Amino acid sequence: MTTPALAARALTRRFGAREALSALDLTVGAGEALALFGGNGAGKTTLLKLAAGLLRATSGSIEVEGKDPRKGAPQARAAIGYLAHRTLLYDDLTPFENVRFAATMYGLSDPVKRAREALDAMGLSHRGDDPVRTLSRGLQQRAALARTLVHRPRLLLLDEPTTGLDRESAVLLVAAVRDAVGAGAAAIMATHDVEAGLAAAKHWIVLERGRPVASGDASRGERP
Amino acid sequence: MIAAAVIAVLALAAAAFVLAPLFRPDALEAERAAKALSAEEDLHARYGMAVAALRDLEEDRATGKIGDADFAAQEAELQARALELMKQIDERAAGRA
Numbered sequence: 187m188t189t190p191a192l193a194a195r196a197l198t199r200r201f202g203a204r205e206a207l208s209a210l211d212l213t214v215g216a217g218e219a220l221a222l223f224g225g226n227g228a229g230k231t232t233l234l235k236l237a238a239g240l241l242r243a244t245s246g247s248i249e250v251e252g253k254d255p256r257k258g259a260p261q262a263r264a265a266i267g268y269l270a271h272r273t274l275l276y277d278d279l280t281p282f283e284n285v286r287f288a289a290t291m292y293g294l295s296d297p298v299k300r301a302r303e304a305l306d307a308m309g310l311s312h313r314g315d316d317p318v319r320t321l322s323r324g325l326q327q328r329a330a331l332a333r334t335l336v337h338r339p340r341l342l343l344l345d346e347p348t349t350g351l352d353r354e355s356a357v358l359l360v361a362a363v364r365d366a367v368g369a370g371a372a373a374i375m376a377t378h379d380v381e382a383g384l385a386a387a388k389h390w391i392v393l394e395r396g397r398p399v400a401s402g403d404a405s406r407g408e409r410p
Numbered sequence: 411m412i413a414a415a416v417i418a419v420l421a422l423a424a425a426a427f428v429l430a431p432l433f434r435p436d437a438l439e440a441e442r443a444a445k446a447l448s449a450e451e452d453l454h455a456r457y458g459m460a461v462a463a464l465r466d467l468e469e470d471r472a473t474g475k476i477g478d479a480d481f482a483a484q485e486a487e488l489q490a491r492a493l494e495l496m497k498q499i500d501e502r503a504a505g506r507a
Contacts, residue, residue, distance in 0.1 A: 201484070226475045226476075227475075239459075240463050240491055241487055242487070268459040270462035270463060271469065293451045
């Protein structure tokens with residue numbers, strides 16, 4: 187049996203008395219994408235942070251490629267790509283410089299080539315040499331996704347990636363996620379944007395107060 | 411019996427010829443460097459995620475998505491995680507110097 191990209195079992199996280207995530211069971215395989223819908227406080231971001239190994243579970247377990255995401259393992263190196271809604275870009279550098287910096291930091295063998303490829307994939311080559319601070323929010327988010335994808339992570343965690351984007355940028359971002367999934371990565375996209383979520387992912391679930399209250403298959407026309 | 415022994419000796423000689431480069435000092439060094447790089451790549455990726463999550467957390471509080479109690483609990487945990495990863499990166503860098 188193939189090890190899933192992500193497996194959560196009875197995953198629970200409390201903040202004080204509040205249960206942000208409650209006994210969640212979830213499996214996402216390689217080459218699959220899942221859209222997470224739900225209002226503020228539903229538990230979407232908490233799940234992504236647990237998957238990224240940034241927070242500890244109160245109880246239950248979560249594994250990325252069969253391993254605890256808080257513990258690094260050579261074979262699981264840089265398996266995760268995390269795109270937050272605030273970008274990690276340096277404003278005074280260009281998108282190319284930002285992505286090349288990330289590629290170098292990750293130890294990729296040809297950072298210049300990989301940076302150019304990542305920017306091309308996001309349709310950003312024409313603005314690749316302009317300072318980030320001169321770009322629109324949509325172009326900045328595209329650059330941020332190029333940075334996230336440059337090391338070809340096997341699990342993509344996307345937290346409200348289309349917030350503040352124009353439709354063209356959202357479409358390009360979704361296309362890039364689909365490409366990554368088509369190439370074998372798994373993706374989990376937390377979003378309020380139902381159209382973007384359904385375009386990016388075949389499966390979806392709705393969380394409410396840390397529990398799944400609905401789920402469906404977008405390829406069968408099921409909608410939240 | 412003798413034929414089997416000859417075949418075994420020839421097979422061992424062939425294996426030794428093929429595998430010998432892997433045991434040369436430069437090959438071992440390259441393999442060690444690749445493993446170290448992999449671990450470093452992983453640490454940098456994790457550190458970047460922690461910083462991104464902290465930035466988002468500040469925004470979530472500013473926009474009222476989370477309350478002060480949630481913010482305080484998560485900020486402390488995320489900061490501790492970022493510092494822990496930074497320390498590991500520094501230790502690796504010091505080990506290389």
